Amino acid sequence: MKWPQTVVLKEVGPRDGLQNEKTCIATEDKIAWINQLSRTGLTYIEVTSFVHPQWIPALADAEAVAKGIERVPGITYGALVPNQKGLAKALACDVDEVSIFISASETHNRKNINKSISESLPVLRDVAKEALAAGKSVRGYLSTVFGCPYEGAVSTDQVIRVAAALFDMGIGELSLGDTIGVANPAQVQRVLERILKHFPAERIALHFHDTRGMALANILVSLEQGITRFDAALGGLGGCPYAPGASGNVATDDVVHMFNGMGIHTGIDQEKLLAAARFIQSRLGRKLPSHTLCAAGEAIG
Numbered sequence: 001m002k003w004p005q006t007v008v009l010k011e012v013g014p015r016d017g018l019q020n021e022k023t024c025i026a027t028e029d030k031i032a033w034i035n036q037l038s039r040t041g042l043t044y045i046e047v048t049s050f051v052h053p054q055w056i057p058a059l060a061d062a063e064a065v066a067k068g069i070e071r072v073p074g075i076t077y078g079a080l081v082p083n084q085k086g087l088a089k090a091l092a093c094d095v096d097e098v099s100i101f102i103s104a105s106e107t108h109n110r111k112n113i114n115k116s117i118s119e120s121l122p123v124l125r126d127v128a129k130e131a132l133a134a135g136k137s138v139r140g141y142l143s144t145v146f147g148c149p150y151e152g153a154v155s156t157d158q159v160i161r162v163a164a165a166l167f168d169m170g171i172g173e174l175s176l177g178d179t180i181g182v183a184n185p186a187q188v189q190r191v192l193e194r195i196l197k198h199f200p201a202e203r204i205a206l207h208f209h210d211t212r213g214m215a216l217a218n219i220l221v222s223l224e225q226g227i228t229r230f231d232a233a234l235g236g237l238g239g240c241p242y243a244p245g246a247s248g249n250v251a252t253d254d255v256v257h258m259f260n261g262m263g264i265h266t267g268i269d270q271e272k273l274l275a276a277a278r279f280i281q282s283r284l285g286r287k288l289p290s291h292t293l294c295a296a297g298e299a300i301g
């Protein structure tokens with residue numbers, strides 16, 4: 001097997017991770033943590049989301065976080081944005097990249113953003129247009145690509161249809177979400193073989209939640225399909241509050257460990273990453289699920 005020499009890991013812990021944590025992290029601790037992440041060699045950090053605070057109370061301090069962090073040159077600081085109202089706030093904070101999001105399944109989309117897919121698309125189109133006009137890059141997320149908590153199986157034709165609509169809005173990259181961690185390697189291979197007939201691998205990222213422990217295996221299969229961009233959350237934080245049973249993203253530190261061992265370059269310093277993981281673990285007061293933290297015998301505190 002010929003592996004790529006380099007991959008890009010996108011840290012989504014401050015957004016996808018913290019959005020679902022029961023413990024509310026103080027704004028200054030979020031800022032301190034993101035500043036630590038900025039010194040690990042990561043080149044992309046999704047710092048927060050500008051959604052309705054009643055829907056995601058844990059990220060109600062989005063503006064204070066986005067304005068309070070140190071911006072290290074060479075790192076792209078992104079944020080999730082659902083609509084024009086969120087975009088106005090994101091632009092006021094001068095984030096580098098705006099991530100728009102939608103689901104491939106109707107029920108999850110409605111539970112998550114209170115609209116049907118066809119109602120959501122024009123909203124996202126306007127957000128993307130305005131963000132691009134403001135000089136920002138736009139990333140797209142497509143959720144429930146491998147299964148929906150409400151509808152079960154999701155058709156790959158539907159995934160391709162919604163993905164095409166997002167690319168048509170001018171997104172630079174599309175992140176395909178296994179929102180509830182139901183994917184298996186054979187399925188990932190099958191789905192990617194179809195998707196990559198329509199879109200280039202360089203513009204596709206994979207976003208695996210590790211609910212059933214399949215994420216690293218799924219990343220490996222994606223790698224074999226030519227994918228080199230993966231989302232992850234430090235320590236395996238998080239989940240999706242509108243996807244019952246969803247647990248955290250694959251742990252960034254586990255992915256870095258795997259790639260380091262395989263000789264694939266990530267540019268990320270594992271020791272600094274673990275120090276940042278220890279910091280957020282101590283603030284949350286619960287043991288995070290990552291294997292590398294566990295192997296390092298980390299205690300909470």
Ligand code: HMG
Nearest residue numbers: 050051052055082085086112113114141143144177179240
């Ligand atoms: P809505 O209630 O339909 O909104 O919510 P609306 O447009 O009808 O407006 C209602 C009120 O909300 C108005 O205020 C608006 O101004 C206000 P009022 O006039 O009543 O005082 N409002 C806002 N306030 C703050 N920020 C905003 C905003 N927009 C409207 N941006 C909405 C629609 C999209 C806002 C809501 O459904 C929402 O915030 N949803 C977010 C859900 C979410 O964040 N889910 C998790 C992220 S997605 C995810 O985790 C999946 C992913 O990781 C990939 C994967 O794993 O698959 C990305």
Ligand code: MG
Nearest residue numbers: 016177179240
């Ligand atoms: Mg997610």
